Amino acid sequence: MQTSTVQKIREQFAPMAIFKDPSSTNSLFAGRNLPSFVKDFILKRYISADGSVNRQGLTDFLDKVIPERQTEVKDRLDAGEELTLLTRFIIYIDLVKGLRRFGIPDLGIKINEGQIPQYVYKNHRGELVDGEKWGIIKITVLPDEDGKKNHVEMVDYKPFKPYKSVDIDYLRNARASFSIQEWIDVLLSAMEYEADGFESTTQKMEFLTRLLIFVEPRLNVIELAPKGTGKSFVFGNLSKYGWLVSGGKVTRAKLFYDKAKQQNGIIKNHDFTAFDEIQTIIFQEPAEIQAALKSYLESGKTTIDNNEFSSECGLMIMGNIPLNEQRRPLSYRYFDSLPQSFRESALLDRFHCFIEGWHLPRINKGIIYKGWTINVEYFSEILHTLRTQNIYGLLFDALVGYDKNADTRDFNAVKRIAVGYMKLLFPHWTSVSDINKDDFDTYCLQPAIRRRGIIKEQCHYIDPEFKTSMPYFWIKEESNISPTASNNMGVEENQLF
Template sequence: MKSEICEKIRTYFSQMSIYKDPEKTNSIFVGRNLPAFVKDFLLKRFMNVQTGNIDTIGLTEFLDNVIPANPGSVKDKIVSGQEVTLLARFIVYIDLVKGVKQFAIPDFGIKLSDGIIPEFTYKKHQGELVDGEKWGIVKLCLMEDNDGKKKHVNMVEYKPFKPYSSVDVSYLAEARRHFTTQEWIDVLLSAMEYDPDGFINITQKLEFISRLLIFAEPRLNVIELAPKGTGKSYVFGNLSKYGWLVSGGKVTRAKLFYDKTRQQNGIIKNHDFTVFDEIQTIEFQEPAEIQAALKSYLESGKTTIDNNEFSSECGLMLMGNIPLTEDRRPASLLYFNSLPKNFRESALLDRFHCFIEGWLLPRVDTSMIFKGWTINVEYFSEILHTMRTNNSYNLLFDQLVEFVGKADMRDSKAIKRIATGYMKLLFPHWQSVEDVNREEFEMYCLNPAVHRRGIIKEQCHNIDPEFKVGMPEIEIR
């Protein structure tokens, strides 16, 4: 990426900028498998904002204190009666029947049956310590139960991992005005930790950025089929604490939506997006029940599980591999044959909005990892999360676009959601109709939205000829 763009980032995102040096970073964090948003938070704390130099001694000492490289040492300290402070990923489970708030820290061997969140900690963070996965700084100690017969690990203090308590979309919008569209595309790629110069053309860049659509647009349902090694898992597992990556194993309706036995919501409830990675390796138990629940949820964001209505704004994504020819094109025109049999139903697949052609992307190698000044991942993910509830772009779309005639409702919804997502990513500075460049809107937002929805329709038609492939007629006002 050109040095001029890096300097622009330092100028207009001064407090949010960070210098990335992959070789040095890998050496500092060796033995600690941390997502990018945590690494950037730590680097910012120990980085000279003028030079980009890192206080490696200070950072290493901090890591040894709150993220020990030896997980077993944490349990040893707790058992010996010491208080331990950790920056960690933990899982909360609230047992409504017993009235107990439990937690587990899998990376340090603390099981759900070991950890208790006391009432004073829970009340202090009302609404934050809800069911699901969290990141935060926790202080732990060993406590005896009231009867003195058993001990448990107590979470005596908790600080949410949220370096940016709030982010200002208008600040982002104003900063965006200082970049050309081509420059901004490179900024987004560098924020994702990839070097824009590693992509051959604008097509590859836009295909890669399309993975961010589900970060910014609520209830957008996406399918991506791609060869191995194109960075799918990294993007969705490292760039945001608001997403959940399901990689292999068994998946049940209870795990996804609602567990009646535990009276606990599933992973879809408390996340911005849920991604099924390597979907061919995932075993869906009770596939008929899951399929029925998915159909309802994908359509309306709601479904009924054992007389309990479940609703969420979480987007769903299916990611799988697809066999390619020597020239890196799909070996078969029937793309959905690469999905598990339980998903090869046109009525289910038609409820997905967007298709990403992962075979257009390059295979990721070390030369594609970004080095230089860019926007730090924690700020980047937080701004995308905040944009999900910003409806100004939806309203702007309605002012710009008119569906002519009787447009299929699923098509019009899909096109609107995809195009709105692109506006949030590429043109956050479009605040009114007067701001909009019609040519860029058509090129970067509307046409890609029609194309990506069109692939879904075409592939549904291949499964069931009754599905029409025609797309709505659209006019830009």
């Protein structure tokens, strides 16, 4: 990345900037497998203005809140110790017994073993709710009221949220200082990748398209790529709001709603759910899962055992695809690389976007970023906050014309993809007058049409009844844009922010 761009990062994002040195960081965190957003949270506490790290202070903190040997936690609790841990934990509210339970899967503490007392909950009302959380918790073993059994009690809790709120106006003002090419490089560096390691803007954009499900609700994406292109890292390390499914068995109860436990599944509690190595995942009762997915992918709702389930979670399916010597798919039928249970046109047509992962470089040491960039925790909060900013959808409606006979799925797909690109690449656009139409067409509208078009074409190969032609979309002339559109959106913007 160019020196001038790095300098802009340090100027515009000074409180959120961090110096990344992978070789040093990997050594500091050796033996502790932590996602990037946790590492950056810790590094920010011990990094100086010149980028140097207080190694001893950081190591002491790690030793205190993240045991080097996870197997020792239960033994220490059993010995009567009170432990303070920075960890991922899961909450389940037992309405029948009037208990808030928690489990720490990574440490072997089951959800029926942990309890959150009322005083801790009252101090953090609205935060200790069903689902996965990250935080610094203090736990100890206490006897139950009847004295017959013990339980693990959470005696204190500090939310893992260094940025309690994100100022979108701050982001917009900062973004306006960068050119589009500079901003693309900034986004890549925030993902911990070196922009100079990509051969072209096409490669960079293919890579950044993975972030669309971070910013746009209920966007459903398929990516087929060769191994080693960083799929697992992006979806497992950059945000605490997502869930990565890597192999194993998947049930309808795990995804949507568990009737026996009366507990929502992972789709309910996350911004996105990504299925990595889809060919290795075993979907139990595939017919039931497929029926639930069809309904959910279409409307964000489905019915599970007479319970209506709804969510804004996007779904990402990632799989490997065999390539020839020119790194292009061996077959023009891309979806043949998916498991048999997913090769149904009616299901696949409900996905909006396709990522051609064969354009991406294999991850190597030279592509890992070293230098100043936006820290991952702030970056993930920005992406999460952008999900609910509706100004970009209004801008799309004001700016884009389309065939009135356009298929509803095609229109919705193109709009969601284009709006996602606007949030990601041009968050400083808040009125029609702000928009560079050439940039909008190049980076938002045309990629959206093309990525939805690939889905349609591949569905046609499965079922010839599916048409391959996309509806016609165009950018309206100035005379056709409502003169009040920009003003009305300005009012909306002021009301929202």
